[in-house]
Amino acid sequence: xxxxxxxxxxxxxxxxxQAAGAPRPHCRNLHDWLLRLSAEEIGGIQEWVTRSFLNExxxxxxxxxxEADERIIPIDCLPRIVSAADWRLIESGLEQRILxxxxxxxxxYGEGRIxxxxxxxxxxxxxxxxxxxxxxxxxxAHGTWVSVCGTDIVRTxxxxxxxxxxxxxxxxxxxxxxxxxxxxxxxxxxxRLCRVREVEDYGRRLLQTxxxxxxxxxxxxxxxxxxxxxxxxxxxxxxFLAHELGAELVEGRxxxxxxxxxxxxxxxxxxxxxxxxxRIDDDYLDPLAFRxxxxxGVPGLVAAHRAGNVALANxxxxxxxxxxxxxxxxxxxxxxxxxxxxxLANVPTHLCRRAEDLExxxxxxxxxxxxxxxxxxxxxxxxxxxxxxxxxxxxxxxxRAAPAGFIAQPVLALSRAPCVVDxxxxxxxxxxxxxxxxxxxxxxxxxxxxxxxxxxxSLVVNSSQGGGGKxxxxxxxxxxxxxx
Amino acid sequence: xxxxxxxxxxxxxxxxxxxxxxCRLLRWQVESLVDRPIREIHFGWYxxxxxxxxxxxxxxxxxxxxxxxxxxxxSFALADDLTFERSNVDSVxxxxxxxxxxxxxxxxxxxxxxxxxxxxxxxxxxxxxIEDIWKTAPESFYEALGYDIDALAGAADTTMYHDDAWxxxxxxxxxxxxxLTISLILAHVAATRRTGESLNDDWSSLLRVCQxxxxxxRRYGVTIRPDRVLDLLVTDxxxxxxxxxxxxxxxxxxxxxxAGPGPAAxxxxxARSLAETIRGDWPVRPDLxxxxxxxxxxxxxxxxxHRLIVAAYVDYPVKDRPSN
Numbered sequence: 001x002x003x004x005x006x007x008x009x010x011x012x013x014x015x016x017x018q019a020a021g022a023p024r025p026h027c028r029n030l031h032d033w034l035l036r037l038s039a040e041e042i043g044g045i046q047e048w049v050t051r052s053f054l055n056e057x058x059x060x061x062x063x064x065x066x067e068a069d070e071r072i073i074p075i076d077c078l079p080r081i082v083s084a085a086d087w088r089l090i091e092s093g094l095e096q097r098i099l100x101x102x103x104x105x106x107x108x109y110g111e112g113r114i115x116x117x118x119x120x121x122x123x124x125x126x127x128x129x130x131x132x133x134x135x136x137x138x139x140x141a142h143g144t145w146v147s148v149c150g151t152d153i154v155r156t157x158x159x160x161x162x163x164x165x166x167x168x169x170x171x172x173x174x175x176x177x178x179x180x181x182x183x184x185x186x187x188x189x190x191x192r193l194c195r196v197r198e199v200e201d202y203g204r205r206l207l208q209t210x211x212x213x214x215x216x217x218x219x220x221x222x223x224x225x226x227x228x229x230x231x232x233x234x235x236x237x238x239x240f241l242a243h244e245l246g247a248e249l250v251e252g253r254x255x256x257x258x259x260x261x262x263x264x265x266x267x268x269x270x271x272x273x274x275x276x277x278x279r280i281d282d283d284y285l286d287p288l289a290f291r292x293x294x295x296x297g298v299p300g301l302v303a304a305h306r307a308g309n310v311a312l313a314n315x316x317x318x319x320x321x322x323x324x325x326x327x328x329x330x331x332x333x334x335x336x337x338x339x340x341x342x343x344l345a346n347v348p349t350h351l352c353r354r355a356e357d358l359e360x361x362x363x364x365x366x367x368x369x370x371x372x373x374x375x376x377x378x379x380x381x382x383x384x385x386x387x388x389x390x391x392x393x394x395x396x397x398x399x400r401a402a403p404a405g406f407i408a409q410p411v412l413a414l415s416r417a418p419c420v421v422d423x424x425x426x427x428x429x430x431x432x433x434x435x436x437x438x439x440x441x442x443x444x445x446x447x448x449x450x451x452x453x454x455x456x457x458s459l460v461v462n463s464s465q466g467g468g469g470k471x472x473x474x475x476x477x478x479x480x481x482x483x484x
Numbered sequence: 485x486x487x488x489x490x491x492x493x494x495x496x497x498x499x500x501x502x503x504x505x506x507c508r509l510l511r512w513q514v515e516s517l518v519d520r521p522i523r524e525i526h527f528g529w530y531x532x533x534x535x536x537x538x539x540x541x542x543x544x545x546x547x548x549x550x551x552x553x554x555x556x557x558x559s560f561a562l563a564d565d566l567t568f569e570r571s572n573v574d575s576v577x578x579x580x581x582x583x584x585x586x587x588x589x590x591x592x593x594x595x596x597x598x599x600x601x602x603x604x605x606x607x608x609x610x611x612x613x614i615e616d617i618w619k620t621a622p623e624s625f626y627e628a629l630g631y632d633i634d635a636l637a638g639a640a641d642t643t644m645y646h647d648d649a650w651x652x653x654x655x656x657x658x659x660x661x662x663x664l665t666i667s668l669i670l671a672h673v674a675a676t677r678r679t680g681e682s683l684n685d686d687w688s689s690l691l692r693v694c695q696x697x698x699x700x701x702r703r704y705g706v707t708i709r710p711d712r713v714l715d716l717l718v719t720d721x722x723x724x725x726x727x728x729x730x731x732x733x734x735x736x737x738x739x740x741x742x743a744g745p746g747p748a749a750x751x752x753x754x755a756r757s758l759a760e761t762i763r764g765d766w767p768v769r770p771d772l773x774x775x776x777x778x779x780x781x782x783x784x785x786x787x788x789x790h791r792l793i794v795a796a797y798v799d800y801p802v803k804d805r806p807s808n
Contacts, residue, residue: 054603054607055600055603055604055607056599056600056603057588057591057599057603230585230588230589239588239589239591239592240592242592243591243592248485248486248489249486249489249592250486250488251488253488254486254487254488256802264486265486265487265488265802266485266486266487266744267485267486267487267490267648267652267741267742267744267797267798268742268743268744268745269744269745269800270802
């Protein structure tokens with residue numbers, strides 16, 4: 001595979017090259033190995049990876065007018081490599097962040113000191129739609145509100161930035177493991193040479209985490225994974241996690257609450273459940289506590305949780321900490337609770353609820369990314385430089401009408417990594433989503449789901465909007481062997 | 485295990501058994517198009533549709549007379565209806581995809597070998613149309629899919645842990661098999677009455693569909709006698725597809741599963757009594773009418789057994805707080 005035509009750009013951090021034609025030291029093995037492969041051989045690997053996803057049914061379902069269509073996420077066969085030193089930085093930053101976020105949640109559902117001390121405005125916490133009053137006074141084991149977090153991180157020439165913390169039901173971890181399995185098989189020799197750190201024991205670490213957050217006094221907790229059902233786009237992942245955990249994959253209709261105790265309906269009668277790894281949004285979790293029209297949830301589940309009879313991971317109400325407005329305050333939370341400076345930077349964020357920020361945003365729309373505070377999946381946002389004047393004008397009107405519903409950030413030059421496009425290597429923008437587990441301690445597997453904006457020039461990596469994925473290799477501290 | 489999972493695996497077993505059965509029926513049916521008389525081909529279609537309890541599409545049309553061209557056009561349409569028609573709940577496509585859908589939802593119970601084999605079979609099947617398989621030898625399509633389903637059963641047997649999940653899958657498979665075999669025999673007898681003839685070739689093809697022709701020859705020789713065909717398919721304990729064998733297997737699996745709060749004991753009693761009924765009450769006298777009546781009673785009993793199993797392990801009422 002040739003890199004002669006690879007469009008290196010000084011203004012954008014390239015994950016493989018430090019200068020045109022000059023690979024970064026930790027990517028040299030991958031680079032040298034690729035040079036030896038013909039376009040046909042690379043094409044064969046790409047096809048094999050895609051085929052393996054299809055054969056194993058690693059799919060998500062799209063429901064249209066006709067039959068449901070099972071699709072795979074497009075996977076690029078060139079791994080992104082992260083050096084051991086970079087990973088150490090990411091890891092320590094993530095650990096710091098999840099500690100602070102859990103303290104924040106315990107605080108705002110308890111005494112509310114951070115609000116009283118004026119660090120975070122009261123209305124941004126208590127007025128946030130994701131703040132669940134039903135959770136006030138709840139004291140989960142080890143003060144752990146967030147057991148599973150998927151943090152989106154991007155890299156620029158200035159370093160790493162946290163794009164957002166996904167603290168509700170972060171998805172994608174199954175792709176991290178499936179990507180690894182496929183890449184390990186197809187790039188066997190290179191994989192061994194590079195001394196890549198393993199991610200396969202994610203399930204064991206997750207189970208350990210979930211057992212740690214079980215209700216007090218529960219020595220051998222029964223754990224289940226709660227899914228909205230097969231119609232959910234992430235159903236494959238729910239099934240995968242149940243398999244990894246050796247747990248039952250349950251739906252709301254499989255569970256009942258009696259006297260504030262949760263039971264699962266089994267072939268032998270009702271069986272008590274102690275920990276629920278729920279993959280259902282707060283709104284649909286319990287029709288008695290949240291949306292009354294939910295048929296996916298379990299009536300009485302929140303009451304059972306409040307009574308201390310069942311643990312929920314993550315605890316309902318964690319969304320208040322990953323709301324796009326409150327995101328801006330995470331560095332302050334780290335300083336406030338931990339007395340430390342943030343290791344990983346936030347993207348500078350303008351809160352349009354503030355008059356001066358709104359004015360700045362309106363004056364600089366063509367240079368900014370504007371997002372809805374409650375938005376997700378890359379929907380409802382404006383990428384200023386890529387938008388037409390008419391689109392910017394329409395968005396400005398929305399901003400003026402409800403400024404508190406928006407934040408604005410500078411357009412980051414997301415790093416790029418080589419991808420196989422029509423048999424050639426072309427740079428595409430990437431981010432990474434590592435998964436952080438927190439029970440009585442923090443656990444982070446050395447890997448991530450690396451998301452790729454497959455359309456040339458696009459900065460949108462979300463799979464719902466044409467994004468794909470690639471494997472991410474975290475190298476061990478040991479010096480890798482050179483390609484023989 | 486989770487009740488819904490038990491139900492899903494039970495239905496997975498049923499759907500794949502149903503699909504394999506229909507593949508065998510269609511395989512021999514389309515093979516017969518090459519050289520068998522038109523009467524025999526019509527007999528085959530009546531038997532298939534009769535066993536499914538469905539009228540032949542084309543409303544009141546009688547498949548009578550006609551020349552070879554008509555017969556082939558009819559057969560093409562009927563094979564399409566029974567193989568690829570999405571709206572036909574009894575088609576091969578429907579059975580296979582419903583089985584796979586159950587498997588997809590219960591995948592964490594299946595071994596990787598079972599799931600991957602199944603999914604690869606699905607990927608081969610997914611984009612085919614009747615025109616694709618009709619061009620050369622359509623029987624090879626049914627043969628291959630049938631092998632894939634047999635391979636699934638083998639993979640489940642050799643790679644899955646033999647726990648309740650595996651047992652519910654087997655129970656589904658054996659109950660479905662019993663019902664299909666009874667329905668097929670009764671449809672065969674009905675089709676025989678319709679044509680007014682009972683031909684050796686028809687009975688041979690019945691044995692072939694039940695994978696019992698070679699066994700019959702070894703046991704009884706080459707002369708095909710209807711009463712012996714029925715004796716073999718109903719009472720032979722060593723024949724994998726016989727009713728006795730199936731009911732014994734259901735009883736054996738039910739006895740191993742821990743009883744739930746529903747009528748599990750009643751289900752087990754019925755399964756055991758069915759096997760005993762076949763052994764004790766199967767008419768020795770080759771009286772077709774009498775045997776038909778016994779088979780019909782067995783069919784009703786199989787349906788009752790299905791209802792009892794669902795009531796015992798899946799749909800039992802949940803009212804009170806459990807004692808544990």
